Amino acid sequence: MKNSKIFMQEYNSSKIEPKWQKYWEKNKLNEAVDRDSRPKFYCLDMFPYPSGDGLHVGHVESYTATDIYSRYMRMNGYNVLHPMGWDAFGLPAENYAIKQGVRPQETTNRNTKRFREQLKSLGFSYDWNREINTSSPEYYRWTQWLFLQLYNKGLAYQKMAPVNWCPKDQTVLAREQVVDGKCERCGTQVIQKELKQWFFRITDFADELLNDLADLDWPESIKALQKNWIGRSEGVEIQFSISNSQFSINVFTTRPDTIFGATYLVLAPEHELVTKLKSRISNYDAVKKYISEATKKSELQRTSLDKTKTGIELKGINAINPSTKNEIPIWIADYVLTSYGTGAIMAVPAHDVRDFEFAKKYKMPIVEVISGSKEKNAPFVGSGELINSDKFSGTESEKAKDEIITFVNGKKSIQYRLRDWLVSRQRYWGAPIPIIYCDKCGIIPAPEKDLPVELPTDVDFRPTGESPLTRSKSFHNVKCPKCNSNARRESDTMDTFVDSSWYFLRYVDPNNNKQFAISDMLKYWMPIDLYLGGSEHAVMHLLYARFITKAFNKMKYLEFNEPFTKLRNQGLILATDGRKMSKSLGNVINPDDVVKEYSADTLRLFEMFMGPLSDAKPWDTKGIVGIKRFLGKIWKFAQMENNNSKNDELLQITVKKVTEDIQSLGFNTAISSMMIYINDALSNKTKVDNNSKKIFAQIIAPFAPHMAEEIWEILGNKKSIFLELWPIPKTVTLSKTNIAVQVNGKTRGVISVGLNTNKSEVVKIARGNKNVNRFIRNKVIKKTIYIPGKIISFVV
């Protein structure tokens, strides 16, 4: 840095911002250092899909938040890993390529280049040495390797399955890609189709995925969504025998206490007994017709509560209620799902909403067996005193449950809503599944040494219903690894959620061509300390990433079993009219325009000032002008003549407030307290000297890094402001300070010490902390790092 700089009247952001961006890059200020003795902090953004539209102001919101946090942590002595990459495979890129007639490889390159430039222009402190791209062979080689590891452990398998099929996109859709029975992407009515598909056995981990949520620092709403998705349900299986037959129907119920009120049974239309009992069903033609209609519908259509239920009775057969010994009719109805429980239910219309509605519609008997509040036209779904239940009448329904289970010979059973993860896609733009089919040897995994199985380029990638790869000659020209006869490659590719289920591990060691990541780096950097992204990933991405982490933990590739210790969501940025920004509405704000007109620092500060990070917020053009003016005031403040007004308490209060607010991601209130300080200083109510200017530059630095660096330089500092330690607020009331105690990079306790306590004293107090002691007892302390007033870190 050059010396003797002076302030320009006008702050020229279009010159100053690129200057500092280059400076940071050249001086490696954003780079994470492997095998470093500082405590680590891994701060991760959900990586974007590099669409042709470029960066969105919504990206800018969350990326600014993590950038502030990363810069703040570096200024607190942490070795920060803050990487960026591209979730580049997937349908949109492929659809775009089909439309434009260009290969997805090309459009992806073009788009990532644009995204990268945009992100750099905003001054985000990413370590670009670690950039990854899921569609590059160097990356998907390891996605394929992951597939093989799961396959070898029996966690990847193939089966026929009814799949959601989009007739227009000609592809299988995941459950979540079907919205209201329609394809999420093109709006076409989705149909059901049977295909042989690859699955990952995520259901093996259902209980762990559920139980381990408890220890995570995540929004409760996200935890609840995951819990629901896993859907653990404790119930009972009970056999209802079919009159004059050797068959019986096994139902799953969570309410065995209501069995005396079960007045009919309902099977899923796909239930195997329907065809087995075909000859005895007198209305079989009508039944067959109903079944073929039902199988066209998706699960969501079938179970939505507000749809009127339909069904048909299986005439000619009856079941026997094991509690009353009464004969009851058997129906099929599409609201009973084949994939849940046993695919059969006992219907208790007096106490279940769906059964009630169904019984009303088809005039079935409704028998109350629990006394409770009687609302007209609604079933009583609570518990209470049993009635009409023979010897159990008069007992509390909850208490009678176990005895009733024994009485009807029921078997306790736990069911989950979670299904195995369907990972095959009949599309081009994804990682090829590394499997070979040999006529003699069957299914053979591609040898690891042959990875990556590269996507061929001699492909007509327009969709036709089979995978585009089936038509590539070069791709299929393969010998069986076992017997060397002509064999054929699997032509399906993997769901893009597989790519993103492990990408955070690759950032740790992105250029390794021997392993997906080396273990000591994984040990140092993982798990992720702060993960920020949209709540639309509440279930799929986050659940899949947790599953892969747990599977790799079982295989001993990882020592931890949860990837994201702390998770936060940003809210949507809406258009000025409060609607969602969308191209069709013409209300999209382009960040490039804002940077050009106002500056990157303005955009950063503005988006953080709009409101609490997790709230949805409408864009406000007047607000940007206000922020621009605030930056102008800071520039003026830095050039103020020093004044000796006695009060510098406001600065200490501001430092304290900004520090606390950054820690809790309360960026909007941090900014408002800095505004208060600047207004006060400019009106000469506050003591201003070079020292206060420096301190203010430091606390605004994570938010407006370019202007802060410029001021810092002009004030005569030789090194980057980001190499300076974060200021400690010193007010008279702050005679003590809290110090985090870490052991091997993990915080194990917090101690409170006097502000002037020296290192050896702090070490003594830290070692005396009960919890800390648990982790260092009987161990040799190899290293002690002390960041005064902040952290004491032991390496054992």
Ligand code: ANZ
């Ligand atoms: C009788 C009953 C009486 C029920 C009552 C409820 C209330 P969760 O908690 O979600 O597990 N069920 C079972 N299998 C089903 C399937 N394949 N498709 C649709 N519904 C199914 O819900 C369990 C309840 O959902 C079960 O308990 C069953 O209805 C229904 F007053 O059995 B119940």
Ligand code: ZN
């Ligand atoms: Zn073979």
